[in-house]
Amino acid sequence: MTPVRIGLTGGIGSGKSTVLAMLQALGAAPIDADAISRATTAAGGAAIAAIRERFGPDFIAADGALDRARMREAAYARPEARRELEQIIHPLVGQEIARQVEEATRAGARCIVFDIPLLVESGRWRAQLDRVLVVDCAPETQVARVVARSALQPDEVRAIIAAQAPRALRLAAADLVVCNEGLTLDALRHEVEQAAHTFGL
Template structure:
């Protein structure tokens, strides 16, 4: 359950940051809030569209890193990009300098559309919210979906087929659990034994606080 009651903004929409580590159940909560009438702006989905074939970020990426970063299908060569990030200490910052302003631009466009459509709650689904200093000032509050690291590992292994070591590497590259909890205004604890029905019920309670 959340740690305290939500206090919606006086004039909607309320901009709620939603984050959590891989395997926490964040995407399930986002989907449920959307079903209840929230507008969900998915930062990961925007990022993937920007680096898909024909994506707006690709010309600048090619200029900064070379044409070999563009795969044969016209999309970002993600394998090559990951290798470059590991090999060059500044590669991630250079990539983020290209992609992040575009994500912010598309996010604002989607937010304005949500306002025009009359949504009371706009959920910003941001996996790297805690790692970024940009987002906090844009949001009215942050909801963290939390669970133990061991639960994350088991869930991701079960759904993806990745090895334990691979999942641990992904978790290690994200903000730590303590960092996320320190940034949270509210925490929804979704650990072993919660179950989808219970998780949906808690998410429905959150939606109800915003009149959804």
């Protein structure tokens, strides 16, 4: 049986990670695209040799991982540097995602949930998914949650929100929306269970 493929996305502070954990508890197999991407540029990661060859040893930190600060500077000074980095990382991420999908399918997963923060922005994901599930809440709720859990100031959080896909665009891309506004954890779990029921969990 081919598992249903769900793309999960939402802005910072929307509660996406909480929803993912709830879906996992209901039997979904999670695939974290961000974590896979980070792993390729960690010490010993699959992208490190190619990054060293393309950008030089100065871009590898003392611990053997990508020097993110230096790469950010390079991408700021030379926008094509970001594209060059993506050309190294994206195929590796794609291969690892394919491997994890195969593993989950072999294990009999009925549903695979792809945690994709930039699902709406990237444009390349939609064709690979059966449904898109968006976790949504008001921007001020996002700000309050992130400030409460991090050292960021409200203006810094608003800047992150502004850099992400607009809320309206995310909602327009959604097949299902979980509105995580003013809910207790139990109420949110009920919403997630209702959504999960529609894709076979």
